[in-house]
Amino acid sequence: MFEIKEDNDLLTNRKMILVAVLVVFIAMFLAAFFGGFSSILANGRTICLDCIGIL
């Protein structure tokens, strides 16, 4: 799925990965701000009946 270039390109790849990390972090932060966090919070505050086997 992902290909790491050999030897001399490893550092270039690392820079690309760092940029990708930054992009993902910003996307995650914005999504959390616009309602993602509150949605997960609401879900986490209830006892998960699926998890404990109650249908």
Add this chain to the structure above:
Amino acid sequence: MPKRRLLQFACAIAANPWVFYLKTRKIYQGHAKGLCFPGLNCYACPFALLSCPIGSIQHSFSLFHRGLDFFQKAFYSLIYTGGVVILIGMITGRLVCGWVCPIGLIQDILHKIPAPKIRLPEKMKVLKYLTLTFLVFILPLLTGVHWFSRLCPAGSLQGAVPLLIFKPASGMPRLGPFFWFKISILALVVIWMILTSRPFCRTLCPLGAIYGLFNGISLYRLEVSREKCTGCGKCVTVCPVEINVKDNANSPECVRCLECKKACDSGAIKSGFNPTFSKEYRKSKRYSS
């Protein structure tokens, strides 16, 4: 006690510190529940502080099922939870599996119980990707139900069993046949954990499946020096996920427990984030990763 074991215990306790449950019989309701624990830790556990990433991802997909009114909420929660998991994967790969996840700790401990040990067939490793695709993504999207959570043995162990012992203030719902089916799955998986090393990580865990996809590109990586490697095979012998470390140190299966590095007498295996380490190692011929 080895450093890794100490950290595993510390993370298991840190993920489940809500001892106030014993007095109030109510689960933690604070804002930390909006954060995802990096490993698989069921938030049905009465002591859980954080949310399970896989439970949260299923929740995001199930919101899409509810219709257009929920689309925006579903979209943002998916980007948020998916972003957390992808971020951890890109930085550490499966390091969480080896050092943080409580289910990894339980497997490591159970496998030490004296019993016949059975190797895992290679083809079974693909099961976790099927679990991820169908039980975490597709079925919650199509049905609105958290299908992986319904079957997850971690939920039975961390959620159902403690809640049976320490009943919540709201009362325990009547347990039906499905509950006993889940307990049966848990029992089978526990036996399997005794017989095989890390079977849940290797065949069932959808979170490990996601993290493993990033092992080849994560900022944290392992590298093997061909010049220093003597071919003794100790790394392969100690590996809990039975991979050929010297040929494929950054395999998607590797949980980065670093037992291979500990076992290597010639110092041929290194791990870390430091790019200069890669420069030094690029000078020597190495096995492809």
